[in-house]
Amino acid sequence: xxxxxxxxxxxxxxxxxxxxxxxxxxxxxxxxxxxxxxxxxxxxxxxxxxxxxxxxxxxxxxxxxxxxxxxxxxxxxxxxxxxxxxxxxxxxxxxxxxxxxxxxxxxxxxxxxxxxxxxxxxxxxxxxxxxxxxxxxxxxxxxxxxxxxxxxxxxxxxxxxxxxxxxxxxxxxxxxxxxxxxxxxxxxxxxxxxxxxxxxxxxxxxxxxxxxxxxxxxxxxxxxxxxxxxxxxxxxxxxxxxxxxxxxxxxxxxxxxxxxxxxxxxxxxxxxxxxxxxxxxxxxxxxxxxxxxxxxxxxxxxxxxxxxxxxxxxxxxxxxxxxxxxxxxxxxxxxxxxxxxxxxxxxxxxxxxxxxxxxxxxxxxxxxxxxxxxxxxxxxx
Amino acid sequence: xxxxxxxxxxxxxxxxxxxxxxxxxxxxxxxxxxxxxxxxxxxxxxxxxxxxxxxxxxxxxxxxxxxxxxxxxxxxxxxxxxxxxxxxxxxxxxxxxxxxxxxxxxxxxxxxxxxxxxxxxxxxxxxxxxxxxxxxxxxxxxxxxxxxxxxxxxxxxxxxxxxxxxxxxxxxxxxxxxxxxxxxxxxxxxxxxxxxxxxxxxxxxxxxxxxxxxxxxxxxxxxxxxxxxxxxxxxxxxxxxxxxxxxxxxxxxxxxxxxxxxxxxxxxxxxxxxxxxxxxxxxxxxxxxxxxxxxxxxxxxxxxxxxxxxxxxxxxxxxxxxxxxxxxxxxxxxxxxxxxxxxxxxxxxxxxxxxxxxxxxxxxxxxxxxxxxxxxxxxxxxxxxxxxxxxxxxxxxxxxxxxxxxxxxxxxxxxxxxxxxxxxxxxxxxxxxxx
Numbered sequence: 001x002x003x004x005x006x007x008x009x010x011x012x013x014x015x016x017x018x019x020x021x022x023x024x025x026x027x028x029x030x031x032x033x034x035x036x037x038x039x040x041x042x043x044x045x046x047x048x049x050x051x052x053x054x055x056x057x058x059x060x061x062x063x064x065x066x067x068x069x070x071x072x073x074x075x076x077x078x079x080x081x082x083x084x085x086x087x088x089x090x091x092x093x094x095x096x097x098x099x100x101x102x103x104x105x106x107x108x109x110x111x112x113x114x115x116x117x118x119x120x121x122x123x124x125x126x127x128x129x130x131x132x133x134x135x136x137x138x139x140x141x142x143x144x145x146x147x148x149x150x151x152x153x154x155x156x157x158x159x160x161x162x163x164x165x166x167x168x169x170x171x172x173x174x175x176x177x178x179x180x181x182x183x184x185x186x187x188x189x190x191x192x193x194x195x196x197x198x199x200x201x202x203x204x205x206x207x208x209x210x211x212x213x214x215x216x217x218x219x220x221x222x223x224x225x226x227x228x229x230x231x232x233x234x235x236x237x238x239x240x241x242x243x244x245x246x247x248x249x250x251x252x253x254x255x256x257x258x259x260x261x262x263x264x265x266x267x268x269x270x271x272x273x274x275x276x277x278x279x280x281x282x283x284x285x286x287x288x289x290x291x292x293x294x295x296x297x298x299x300x301x302x303x304x305x306x307x308x309x310x311x312x313x314x315x316x317x318x319x320x321x322x323x324x325x326x327x328x329x330x331x332x333x334x335x336x337x338x339x340x341x342x343x344x345x346x347x348x349x350x351x352x353x354x355x356x357x358x359x360x361x362x363x364x365x366x367x368x369x370x371x372x373x374x375x376x377x378x379x380x381x
Numbered sequence: 382x383x384x385x386x387x388x389x390x391x392x393x394x395x396x397x398x399x400x401x402x403x404x405x406x407x408x409x410x411x412x413x414x415x416x417x418x419x420x421x422x423x424x425x426x427x428x429x430x431x432x433x434x435x436x437x438x439x440x441x442x443x444x445x446x447x448x449x450x451x452x453x454x455x456x457x458x459x460x461x462x463x464x465x466x467x468x469x470x471x472x473x474x475x476x477x478x479x480x481x482x483x484x485x486x487x488x489x490x491x492x493x494x495x496x497x498x499x500x501x502x503x504x505x506x507x508x509x510x511x512x513x514x515x516x517x518x519x520x521x522x523x524x525x526x527x528x529x530x531x532x533x534x535x536x537x538x539x540x541x542x543x544x545x546x547x548x549x550x551x552x553x554x555x556x557x558x559x560x561x562x563x564x565x566x567x568x569x570x571x572x573x574x575x576x577x578x579x580x581x582x583x584x585x586x587x588x589x590x591x592x593x594x595x596x597x598x599x600x601x602x603x604x605x606x607x608x609x610x611x612x613x614x615x616x617x618x619x620x621x622x623x624x625x626x627x628x629x630x631x632x633x634x635x636x637x638x639x640x641x642x643x644x645x646x647x648x649x650x651x652x653x654x655x656x657x658x659x660x661x662x663x664x665x666x667x668x669x670x671x672x673x674x675x676x677x678x679x680x681x682x683x684x685x686x687x688x689x690x691x692x693x694x695x696x697x698x699x700x701x702x703x704x705x706x707x708x709x710x711x712x713x714x715x716x717x718x719x720x721x722x723x724x725x726x727x728x729x730x731x732x733x734x735x736x737x738x739x740x741x742x743x744x745x746x747x748x749x750x751x752x753x754x755x756x757x758x759x760x761x762x763x764x765x766x767x768x769x770x771x772x773x774x775x776x777x778x779x780x781x782x783x784x785x786x787x788x789x790x791x792x793x794x795x796x797x798x799x800x801x802x803x804x805x806x807x808x809x810x811x812x813x814x815x816x
Contacts, residue, residue: 003654034390054630073588079464079465079467080463080465082467083465083467089467092467092470092473093467093468093470095471095473095756096460096470096471096472096473096474096475096711097460097470097472097473097711097715097797098460098464098465098470098473099462099464099465099467101473101715101796101797102521102794103718104709104753105714105718105719105756106473106474106714106755107715107718108715108796110796111715111716111717112717112718112722113614115718180767195674195813196813197671197812208516215589247669248669248671248814250787268719274671276671276813279793280792280795281670281671281672281789281791281792282790283671283788305396305797311782312790315782315790319790319793319794319795320793320795321795321796321797321798321801324464324465349688
């Protein structure tokens with residue numbers, strides 16, 4: 001396997017550990033497997049590249065220890081719904097099945113959300129502030145040609161002072177599984193780091209300055225290599241090479257962006273991401289996807305926002321068997337998605353097919369390798 | 382499914398006879414053993430004299446101190462539901478569930494049969510005498526309809542495979558350390574465990590050489606100094622005083638760490654195929670998806686099989702399959718609702734009138750919708766019938782939310798542990814590994 005850029009990578013690593021001084025944080029233009037990358041010392045302005053590999057991906061929810069945002073508590077799970085359904089426990093005792101078969105004929109609620117009823121009410125997130133991005137461009141969430149009327153959050157963190165959209169937070173904000181420590185949230189975030197299906201690479205080219213640059217190009221790819229944790233497990237080793245998995249060109253994305261006060265902001269684009277969580281494999285289908293990433297010397301963190309195809313989103317986390325640890329009431333979540341969906345209305349029905357969403361992501365600085373030959377693209381290391 | 386010609390299989394088997402355990406080889410030679418080995422693309426599989434594949438159950442070791450029968454004549458009717466704390470209860474659709482022994486009939490010994498070599502006889506709980514190989518009781522599968530089929534061991538993947546413990550009975554084969562067989566699209570190939578990659582020979586190499594072609598270096602598989610020739614295996618000089626393994630006279634090499642063969646096939650390098658893989662019908666295609674290559678219909682859409690396994694009592698007994706005609710429909714109801722809705726979501730891949738079975742793909746007759754009574758049986762006799770493609774005796778379906786080739790939205794759609802639909806993956810072509 002060709003290993004170019006290794007010396008630079010080592011230099012970066014040494015620099016990151018404070019062992020080499022005076023090395024800029026930027027990495028030269030994307031390394032390629034045929035060795036055509038320019039050296040750092042000869043790079044001209046605007047030719048610098050920032051490579052990133054995403055290491056965690058979480059729902060951007062407002063979470064307080066005393067559940068202020070969930071005044072009615074967290075959403076009950078399927079077992080509670082079963083027990084609250086008149087005659088359901090007696091029926092499965094007589095006819096068989098587990099708590100998952102609480103439909104009138106033993107249907108699992110996650111697969112028949114229009115048929116199975118939740119007797120316990122849905123618990124919505126209540127918060128004036130929230131993470132997200134202003135996806136619809138309005139200050140008040142009024143209906144537009146491509147959006148449905150909705151409420152806004154006052155942006156926090158990187159979008160402080162903006163009115164932002166994140167209807168997904170209203171759907172999932174009080175569901176244990178999607179909050180920090182929840183099964184789905186933790187499994188997914190871990191699988192983003194540990195599972196190659198979820199390797200997302202971001203390549204920012206044409207960078208003059210990491211602090212302020214009015215015009216950069218941003219490409220996103222599916223990657224092929226692992227990210228490596230530091231010995232204490234708390235961070236990721238920066239500046240490792242990350243090959244693009246060129247078997248999957250459908251995940252190649254391209255947009256423009258800018259860097260403002262050290263924050264990368266990208267123009268919205270339609271995006272498809274590979275997704276794997278708890279053996280559920282599918283494409284994440286987003287519209288108006290945009291990044292707000294605070295760039296650090298070894299890493300980056302911030303928000304990935306956009307409109308998610310809500311039926312696909314529901315499917316991603318509901319097609320497997322039910323895990324009670326998640327405390328999901330699937331029919332409630334299904335109907336909440338439908339109710340809160342705020343993007344891309346169906347021209348006939350007016351029902352929005354997409355829902356605004358925001359995710360907290362972290363990434364580690366990496367060297368993006370563009371394999372020149374098929375064997376380099378998929379060789380094991 | 383096309384039967385594997387027994388005379389050819391026997392010839393292949395004879396090639397590696399010297400690799401077998403001495404007792405097995407002796408028994409096979411004398412013809413006294415109740416089963417013999419057939420080399421297949423699933424490995425060196427044991428078959429009975431009628432040529433039907435034999436199976437064993439994981440952990441059903443009759444010589445174990447705490448031996449417990451895992452494949453019994455009793456249907457698994459109870460299920461634990463610890464998460465709900467509402468007590469144990471019957472499996473859904475329990476009235477129609479069958480026993481493991483009904484799905485995998487025990488391979489019974491004649492009244493006057495005696496143990497021979499690795500084959501012993503164990504007495505089942507109901508008193509019948511059953512052949513065992515190396516202490517593991519042997520079974521046949523009702524999914525195998527003719528010699529050469531090995532449908533009983535296929536069980537999909539993911540959640541639907543949970544708890545399934547039936548596996549093909551495989552003849553013990555001695556391989557040098559570091560080698561194993563693996564199933565790939567090409568068939569059964571020789572595999573190098575250190576790199577987890579297939580091994581190669583070069584059809585142009587008539588003598589030992591340190592090979593290099595097209596800028597790609599192939600490393601010889603070095604043999605220890607004490608290695609000696611045995612059966613298909615021989616030792617050749619690799620130069621510099623080193624020895625190299627050869628298989629069927631061809632020196633073995635480890636390919637560059639790549640799984641893309643297009644670059645070096647032209648230079649004469651080829652995988653060591655021990656038993657060639659099955660052919661594909663023209664109606665079946667292959668497509669790269671997120672999980673790797675999957676089988677598709679003519680339009681490139683992913684094909685799925687329904688698998689259902691009712692877990693055994695307390696997980697002591699083996700899970701019993703519940704996805705065939707006559708099994709309870711209730712498990713499919715859990716996944717997709719009533720018969721009409723299930724038929725809308727999961728669409729059988731209809732076979733053309735002139736379609737012919739090929740390799741692992743057959744044509745089966747099922748009902749569509751797959752059931753009409755939610756408390757009744759799958760594929761009931763009195764419903765409209767269609768002829769559909771099947772993989773290893775499992776009817777194949779497409780999924781309603783897949784929009785384009787490569788989509789796998791229907792993969793691992795599960796309603797209960799042990800039950801659901803899974804994409805049919807091309808063997809050995811998984812993309813889900815961490816390089």
